[in-house]
Amino acid sequence: MNSSAIENVTRPIVPEPIENVYLPKVAVLDRVVDEIHELKTFCWHFEDPAEQRAFKRFRPGQFAQVSLFGVGEFPTSLPPSPTEDETFFTVRQVGSCTSALHQLKAGDKFAIRGPYGNGFPMEEYYGKNLVFVAGGIGLIPLRSAIVYALAHRDKFQRIQIFHGAKTPKELMYVPKLLEWERTPGVDCHMTVDRAGADWTGNVGVVGSLFKKPGVEVPVDNTIAFVCGPPIMFRFVIKDLLGMGFQERNIVSTLERYMKCGVGKCGHCCIGVAYVCVDGPVFTYEQIKKLGEDI
Amino acid sequence: MRARVLDRDDALKIVDLLRRQGYEVIAPFYGRGRDTLFDTVTDQNRDRVQIHLPNPYYPPKRYVFPHIERLLKVQRSNGDLHIEPTYEQPLRAIFGIRSCDIAGIFHLDRFYLGREFRDIYYDNRRKNLLLINVVCSDPEVDIGEECFCMCSDTGPAARGHFDLQLMDLGEEFLAVAGTPAGEAMFADPIFKKGTEAHIARRRAILEDVRKRFKPITTSWFSAAIQDVSKGEILEKTWEEIGNRCLECGGCTYVCPACTCFTVTDRQVGPNEIERVRIWDSCGLDGFTRMAGGFNPRRAVHDRRNRRFFRKLAHYFIQRELSMACVGCGRCAAVCHGDIGMPSVVEMVRRATAEVGKAEAEKHELVSH
Numbered sequence: 285m286n287s288s289a290i291e292n293v294t295r296p297i298v299p300e301p302i303e304n305v306y307l308p309k310v311a312v313l314d315r316v317v318d319e320i321h322e323l324k325t326f327c328w329h330f331e332d333p334a335e336q337r338a339f340k341r342f343r344p345g346q347f348a349q350v351s352l353f354g355v356g357e358f359p360t361s362l363p364p365s366p367t368e369d370e371t372f373f374t375v376r377q378v379g380s381c382t383s384a385l386h387q388l389k390a391g392d393k394f395a396i397r398g399p400y401g402n403g404f405p406m407e408e409y410y411g412k413n414l415v416f417v418a419g420g421i422g423l424i425p426l427r428s429a430i431v432y433a434l435a436h437r438d439k440f441q442r443i444q445i446f447h448g449a450k451t452p453k454e455l456m457y458v459p460k461l462l463e464w465e466r467t468p469g470v471d472c473h474m475t476v477d478r479a480g481a482d483w484t485g486n487v488g489v490v491g492s493l494f495k496k497p498g499v500e501v502p503v504d505n506t507i508a509f510v511c512g513p514p515i516m517f518r519f520v521i522k523d524l525l526g527m528g529f530q531e532r533n534i535v536s537t538l539e540r541y542m543k544c545g546v547g548k549c550g551h552c553c554i555g556v557a558y559v560c561v562d563g564p565v566f567t568y569e570q571i572k573k574l575g576e577d578i
Numbered sequence: 579m580r581a582r583v584l585d586r587d588d589a590l591k592i593v594d595l596l597r598r599q600g601y602e603v604i605a606p607f608y609g610r611g612r613d614t615l616f617d618t619v620t621d622q623n624r625d626r627v628q629i630h631l632p633n634p635y636y637p638p639k640r641y642v643f644p645h646i647e648r649l650l651k652v653q654r655s656n657g658d659l660h661i662e663p664t665y666e667q668p669l670r671a672i673f674g675i676r677s678c679d680i681a682g683i684f685h686l687d688r689f690y691l692g693r694e695f696r697d698i699y700y701d702n703r704r705k706n707l708l709l710i711n712v713v714c715s716d717p718e719v720d721i722g723e724e725c726f727c728m729c730s731d732t733g734p735a736a737r738g739h740f741d742l743q744l745m746d747l748g749e750e751f752l753a754v755a756g757t758p759a760g761e762a763m764f765a766d767p768i769f770k771k772g773t774e775a776h777i778a779r780r781r782a783i784l785e786d787v788r789k790r791f792k793p794i795t796t797s798w799f800s801a802a803i804q805d806v807s808k809g810e811i812l813e814k815t816w817e818e819i820g821n822r823c824l825e826c827g828g829c830t831y832v833c834p835a836c837t838c839f840t841v842t843d844r845q846v847g848p849n850e851i852e853r854v855r856i857w858d859s860c861g862l863d864g865f866t867r868m869a870g871g872f873n874p875r876r877a878v879h880d881r882r883n884r885r886f887f888r889k890l891a892h893y894f895i896q897r898e899l900s901m902a903c904v905g906c907g908r909c910a911a912v913c914h915g916d917i918g919m920p921s922v923v924e925m926v927r928r929a930t931a932e933v934g935k936a937e938a939e940k941h942e943l944v945s946h
């Protein structure tokens with residue numbers, strides 16, 4: 285009996301060869317940068333330069349699966365823009381995998397697969413105003429889109445960045461924020477909920493920045509990127525809708541417990557979406573329909 | 579016509595034929611009690627292979643999607659990592675697989691091999707798998723209390739996706755080839771040309787068998803699909819279902835169409851790690867829990883909701899062009915809380931019917 289006959293008829297026709305989507309590739313840790321409390325940025329490169337080149341085609345908003353063998357795998361967003369040279373993640377120490385990553389030193393090897401997910405459709409946003417609203421570590425997944433937008437500055441109209449954190453010590457990527465503050469054609473604002481005497485900036489929730497004198501948030505022809513903790517998310521959405529934003533012009537990225545990243549394990553499935561393949565980027569209009577907690 | 583007949587006594591010779599060709603043949607057997615199971619045929623147990631028996635609870639799914647499956651082997655030496663995928667591509671045949679389970683494997687095909695990414699581990703196990711379907715034609719033993727393939731339109735006789743289909747006609751079996759691989763088996767002299775009379779007999783038997791299913795409420799299946807898809811199920815109904823769930827995960831483990839898994843690493847040597855995937859269940863607490871403890875799906879009814887929504891929502895049926903429930907009735911048979919698929923379909927349907935009635939009455943009051 286010839287097996288090729290079986291192949292052709294008993295199963296859907298699949299182009300050969302199939303790639304192994306579960307196979308991570310070895311990466312080398314280059315350096316570790318302390319960010320805020322419990323958060324570090326890990327700069328790395330693939331051992332195989334061909335893998336590095338292939339990976340660099342990722343889009344802002346996509347994610348990768350990081351393997352610490354013996355502990356497991358975890359999903360992480362990709363804060364770098366493909367327009368930057370270095371590849372890195374910023375990871376908080378929350379579970380066993382991320383703790384294992386935090387133990388690593390420059391030169392140590394681990395493994396990565398990806399990029400996965402839809403990412404932000406940046407080309408679709410050409411010609412529009414971009415408003416980025418990030419609460420706390422919500423700036424991590426938005427960083428990529430911001431850097432990408434600035435690298436293609438002429439493709440977009442106004443660019444505004446609003447970043448809020450509980451305290452000044454919890455502001456993310458401060459050197460980058462300061463750089464954006466100085467960049468012409470970018471409107472960058474920071475705020476904190478609570479501050480000591482040494483803070484001269486704005487105090488209040490991130491939404492309070494929208495009403496600050498001199499800040500005028502464009503509503504027409506604008507895409508608002510919103511990421512942050514659930515409470516912040518809900519308030520910012522309310523503010524934006526109140527200002528006249530359409531639900532479909534507000535985008536965010538969802539985090540879910542993910543095991544495979546490729547739409548097979550079922551863990552990330554909410555409503556009618558598999559976050560890992562249909563997301564993680566969704567418009568607010570879509571998020572509302574998914575009907576689960578953010 | 580791609581059909582032949584063979585003598586009753588020759589049916590098991592198909593098993594011999596395949597074993598001679600190098601196939602590992604899986605077939606159904608009686609266990610030690612009243613239980614039944616799929617197992618590998620050996621010289622010792624060959625004569626105990628059953629043609630008619632209640633379908634085993636533990637579905638043949640594990641031959642394409644094992645309970646625990648190794649994905650990678652990782653060696654660590656001098657700080658270097660060597661990652662090696664581990665594949666298995668057995669030459670295997672399942673003899674006596676029921677029509678619902680044929681539909682189950684078809685669903686797994688659609689799910690694991692379809693869409694954005696293809697699952698290479700599944701593909702390897704599926705590649706050389708031959709399916710010899712046996713039609714449930716003995717109502718006394720083949721058809722269980724909970725079977726509802728009539729409603730899910732997957733049985734009692736599968737219409738496709740098998741390599742060979744056998745149907746008991748009494749003194750003889752009718753064999754229908756579904757693929758060239760199945761047809762190639764007709765070269766063996768045990769297969770003889772059939773007549774119109776055989777086909778007529780098959781039709782008559784099937785007609786009779788169809789009447790032997792319990793007229794259970796799962797004739798509401800398609801209505802339930804509509805209700806679920808339109809989001810018309812009241813929170814109260816999902817809650818009722820959730821309250822009866824003991825969170826044992828049994829329904830997902832016996833389901834031939836459930837696909838979820840988790841991935842974990844295990845140390846197998848001082849410098850060697852294996853990455854394995856293990857069946858998982860959306861019915862278990864922790865299925866969606868993220869590092870740090872936030873679980874977006876906390877209440878039990880949310881998790882129940884997930885399983886039935888995933889199986890019944892039109893969106894997913896369209897996504898895979900196949901439905902994640904094949905009417906085998908296993909979940910109904912194992913569930914302690916009686917919230918197997920048939921029961922849930924009934925609860926859902928009754929609840930929407932009540933709402934509909936209440937609304938109609940309201941309407942009448944207003945219009946009078």
Ligand code: SF4
Pocket residue numbers: 829832833834835836889902903904905906907908909910918919
């Ligand atoms: S949901 Fe229940 S009846 Fe449907 S295929 Fe799965 S186990 Fe069988």
Ligand code: FES
Pocket residue numbers: 541542543544545546547548549550551552553558559560561
């Ligand atoms: S992470 Fe496995 S299905 Fe999305």
